[in-house]
Structure formats: structure tokens, C-alpha cells
Amino acid sequence: MRVALEFFPVLEEWPLLLTGIAWTLLLTAASTFFGLLLGTVCAYLRTQGPEWCRPFIVGYVELIRNTPFIVQLFFIFFALPAAGIRLSAEVASVLAMVINLGAYSADIVRAGIQATPRGQIEAALSLSLTHRQVFTRVVLPPALQRVWPALVSQIIIVMLGSAVCGQISTEELSYAANLIQSRNFRAFEAFIVATVLYLVLSVFVRHFFQWFGRRFVFGASRG
Amino acid sequence: MSTVVDSTTAIDIQGLYKSFGQVRVLNGIDLKIAAGEVIAIIGKSGSGKSTLLRCINGLESFDSGQLFVQGQPLQYHNAKAMRTLRQQVGMIFQSFNLFPHLTVGQNIMLAPTLVQGISAQNAKTRALELLRRVGLAEKIDAFPEQLSGGQQQRVAIARALAMSPSVLLCDEITSALDPELVGEVLAVVESLARDGMTLLMVTHEMGFARKVSDRVIFMHQGRVHEQGAPETLFQYPRTPELVQFLSSLTS
Ligand SMILES: Nc1ncnc2c1ncn2[C@@H]1O[C@H](COP(=O)(O)OP(=O)(O)O)[C@@H](O)[C@H]1O
Ligand SMILES: [Mg+2]
Numbered sequence: 027m028r029v030a031l032e033f034f035p036v037l038e039e040w041p042l043l044l045t046g047i048a049w050t051l052l053l054t055a056a057s058t059f060f061g062l063l064l065g066t067v068c069a070y071l072r073t074q075g076p077e078w079c080r081p082f083i084v085g086y087v088e089l090i091r092n093t094p095f096i097v098q099l100f101f102i103f104f105a106l107p108a109a110g111i112r113l114s115a116e117v118a119s120v121l122a123m124v125i126n127l128g129a130y131s132a133d134i135v136r137a138g139i140q141a142t143p144r145g146q147i148e149a150a151l152s153l154s155l156t157h158r159q160v161f162t163r164v165v166l167p168p169a170l171q172r173v174w175p176a177l178v179s180q181i182i183i184v185m186l187g188s189a190v191c192g193q194i195s196t197e198e199l200s201y202a203a204n205l206i207q208s209r210n211f212r213a214f215e216a217f218i219v220a221t222v223l224y225l226v227l228s229v230f231v232r233h234f235f236q237w238f239g240r241r242f243v244f245g246a247s248r249g
Numbered sequence: 250m251s252t253v254v255d256s257t258t259a260i261d262i263q264g265l266y267k268s269f270g271q272v273r274v275l276n277g278i279d280l281k282i283a284a285g286e287v288i289a290i291i292g293k294s295g296s297g298k299s300t301l302l303r304c305i306n307g308l309e310s311f312d313s314g315q316l317f318v319q320g321q322p323l324q325y326h327n328a329k330a331m332r333t334l335r336q337q338v339g340m341i342f343q344s345f346n347l348f349p350h351l352t353v354g355q356n357i358m359l360a361p362t363l364v365q366g367i368s369a370q371n372a373k374t375r376a377l378e379l380l381r382r383v384g385l386a387e388k389i390d391a392f393p394e395q396l397s398g399g400q401q402q403r404v405a406i407a408r409a410l411a412m413s414p415s416v417l418l419c420d421e422i423t424s425a426l427d428p429e430l431v432g433e434v435l436a437v438v439e440s441l442a443r444d445g446m447t448l449l450m451v452t453h454e455m456g457f458a459r460k461v462s463d464r465v466i467f468m469h470q471g472r473v474h475e476q477g478a479p480e481t482l483f484q485y486p487r488t489p490e491l492v493q494f495l496s497s498l499t500s
Contacts, residue, residue, distance in 0.1 A: 148308050149346035153360035154335040167350045244350055
């Protein structure tokens with residue numbers, strides 16, 4: 027069997043690859059921002075919200091954690107139009123990723139919140155802070171710090187999961203690789219390149235968020 | 250002994266009852282504390298000392314009875330009223346409870362800026378003033394984990410003082426400290442007492458209670474079992490329970 031790797035026909039399509047990388051990063055950035063926000067709100071409601079909303083949060087988290095991401099994506103893109111909600115592929119992709127990351131991070135952040143020593147909350151209440159101030163100023167920053175490595179891992183998982191979004195023709199990285207191999211029939215090389223690019227992106231994104239967390243999320247004061 | 254008979258009442262507690270499930274922890278507490286009075290609360294572990302303090306600033310609810318702070322009734326279910334009350338009643342804990350992600354300065358400035366709307370600039374000036382008072386001005390940018398227990402507790406005192414409370418509750422604030430660090434914290438408390446702060450302190454430091462307090466309260470089974478000026482109470486205990494408690498300390 028003859029193996030002759032020809033990377034040039036793949037690399038020649040670099041504008042496609044670059045667009046793919048840009049979309050993958052954009053999807054990841056948007057879903058990280060809104061997904062962590064959603065997850066944090068859910069974690070707050072689950073731990074200190076009114077009693078009636080807890081079953082809804084639990085239901086949402088369990089629903090998402092026990093179904094495949096691709097089904098969630100297809101539901102939003104193909105099934106919602108039947109209900110009169112028509113979204114572009116890109117918006118549907120972001121929405122699916124936000125909902126997915128929201129559920130997983132809700133559980134992760136909840137674990138961080140529940141590890142808060144009771145005395146921290148009591149000290150803050152004694153200083154006349156409102157319950158919301160106690161949460162945002164005293165409970166949340168150390169809670170996020172505790173679970174930040176787990177959150178970053180989850181962000182990476184969601185980023186890699188975004189490869190599925192090519193299925194509804196969002197032009198992310200795996201979509202670009204697939205398009206390239208359909209043009210030049212260099213499937214092996216195209217997916218080797220995609221693999222290497224995903225690997226590089228993962229390492230980059232992980233380091234970025236580790237820095238970002240220290241700098242802006244829980245350690246702002248430490249500079 | 251007391252020089253405060255004619256001043257206003259800081260705290261007025263009438264018939265306070267509190268149970269945790271089947272366990273009655275406060276069993277009818279009646280207590281009047283004058284402004285500027287320094288009270289030491291002593292008693293066996295489990296006698297309800299912490300619960301009493303925690304009721305005074307609403308960290309714990311009570312089942313029946315009445316509690317007034319500066320003449321205002323404590324309204325446990327009115328969040329706004331509770332916050333107003335807590336600005337007047339500071340609390341210091343055995344475990345310091347400094348916020349680990351904030352510097353010493355930020356720990357002290359947090360509540361004044363958030364709750365009282367004081368500008369960051371003014372809050373910082375005040376924080377520095379308070380830190381000087383507890384002897385830690387140079388630690389303003391340190392993080393709690395970089396401080397000794399005694400230093401952390403002095404910062405916690407400065408943090409409570411930043412809200413300008415009229416009453417300070419101290420729950421065994423030296424119990425978690427290494428013996429050699431107890432003195433520096435007690436010195437700060439003593440200076441507060443001298444400056445006329447109303448103080449309620451649960452303490453096992455009998456020497457300190459004797460030296461600093463105007464009145465000692467002995468709690469037993471959820472009641473104020475015996476009380477009086479420190480000299481009389483320690484020298485001439487009247488109830489067998491107090492006699493037994495005091496002798497258990499020396500042995
Ligand atoms: N949150 C709680 N839930 C149940 N029981 C409690 C709680 N807090 C205190 N207790 C019980 O109440 C009693 C009095 O506790 P406490 O006020 O802490 O006593 P002290 O401070 O004098 O040692 C103890 O028996 C303790 O176990
Ligand atoms: Mg106690």
C-alpha cells in the first residue's frame with residue numbers, strides 16, 4: 027500500500043481553514059460567555075433561589091446531560107421551525123452550545139458554591155450586605171476559583187463539540203476540512219490538518235482561560 | 250460599679266426562647282444592656298451563648314420573646330430592617346471569616362462602599378485609619394492567607410468597626426488562636442472597651458473578663474443563671490452551677 031501524503035492541496039485552501047478557525051473560536055467565545063452566565067444563574071437559583079424554581083433547574087440540567095449534543099442542535103435547528111422559530115445555522119449553533127454549557131456549568135458552579143464555608147456568608151450578612159451582594163461579592167469569586175479548572179475543561183469539551191455544528195452548515199473548522207477534502211479528495215491530509223488545528227486550539231484556549239480566570243474572574247485584585 | 254445606669258439602653262431582651270428541633274437552647278432570656286456597657290458572657294459549651302449572640306444580629310431567629318436594639322424591635326423577616334440593624338451591630342467570629350479573595354483593605358472597604366455608599370477614596374482613608382488602630386496599617390495590601398491568626402482577627406475587628414456599629418458582638422474571638430497571639434487581640438478589644446463601645450463578648454479568658462467587663466453573665470441551660478460585677482461574681486459565686494463551672498476552669 028502506497029502512502030503519499032500531499033499536504034499542499036489542503037494548505038492551499040488556507041482561507042477556508044482560517045474562516046473555520048475563526049468560526050470555531052467565535053462559537054466558543056459566545057457560548058462560553060452566555061453559557062457560564064446561564065450556568066451561574068442556574069446555580070444561584072438551584073442553591074438559594076425560591077423553592078418552586080429548583081425542579082425546573084434540575085430538569086433542565088438532567089435533560090441536557092442525558093441527551094446527545096447533536097440531537098439538541100438538530101432540535102433547535104430543525105424542530106423549532108415547526109413551532110415558528112426559524113434560526114440561522116450560526117445562531118442555532120451558538121444557542122445549542124450555550125444551552126449545553128449552561129447545564130454542565132450549572133452543576134460545576136453549584137459544587138463550588140456549596141463548598142463555601144458557612145462563616146463567610148455569616149460574616150458578610152453581619153456586615154449588612156444583601157443576599158445578592160453576598161452571592162456576587164463573597165460567595166461567587168472563590169466558588170469560581172475552586173471549580174475553574176473543571177469549567178475550563180468543560181469549555182474545551184464544548185469547543186470540540188462544536189465540530190458537530192458543521193452538520194447544519196455552520197462554517198466552523200470541521201466543516202472547512204470536510205469541504206476541502208470534497209474538493210481535492212485529500213481526506214486523510216485534510217483531517218490530519220484539522221486534528222492538529224483542534225489540538226493547537228485546545229491548548230491555546232485552555233491557557234487563555236486559565237490566564238483569564240486569574241486576571242478577571244476571581245483574582246482581579248491579585249493582578 | 251456600673252457608670253452607665255442613666256444612659257440609654259443599647260439592647261433589651263425580654264423572654265427570649267429558641268429551640269433547635271426538640272432541643273431548647275434559649276430558655277427565657279431577660280437581659281438589658283446599657284450603651285457603653287462591657288459584658289462578658291461565660292458558661293459551659295452548649296449553654297446557648299453563641300445562639301444568644303446570633304439572635305441579637307439576626308443570624309439566628311428566635312421562637313418567642315422580644316429583642317430591641319437601640320429601641321428598635323428586631324424584625325427577622327424584614328430584610329431591610331435587618332440590614333439597618335446589622336449596621337449597628339457588628340460581629341466578630343471565632344474563625345475570623347475574612348474574605349480570602351480580597352486584600353485586607355478590600356475586606357474592610359467592601360461593606361462601607363456597598364452598603365453605605367461611601368466613595369472608594371474615603372473608604373480607603375477610613376480603612377487605613379482603622380488598620381492603624383489595630384496596628385496593621387502596613388498590611389493593607391496583604392491577603393488574609395499571608396497573615397497570622399492574631400493579625401487576621403485584628404483585621405476582622407477593623408472590618409466590623411468600618412460600619413461604625415454601636416454594639417459589637419464577639420464570639421470566642423481568641424479561641425482559635427495560638428496562646429502567644431491572644432494578647433494582641435485582647436489588647437484591641439480592651440481599647441474598644443475604654444473608648445465606650447458597647448461590647449458583648451463570649452469568652453473563656455476569665456482574667457480578661459475580670460479586668461475589662463462591667464458585668465459578667467453566667468449562662469446555664471439557656472438561661473442567665475447568675476450575673477454581677479466581675480469581682481463579686483468570681484469571688485462570691487452564689488449558685489452551685491457557677492461554683493462548679495469556675496472550679497472546672499482552674500482544674
Ligand atoms: N444550627 C443548629 N442546629 C441544631 N442545633 C444547634 C445549632 N446551633 C446550635 N445548636 C445546639 O444548641 C446548643 C447551644 O449551642 P451554642 O449556642 O452554640 O452554645 P455555646 O455557644 O454556649 O457553646 C448546643 O447543644 C448546640 O448543639
Ligand atoms: Mg459557642
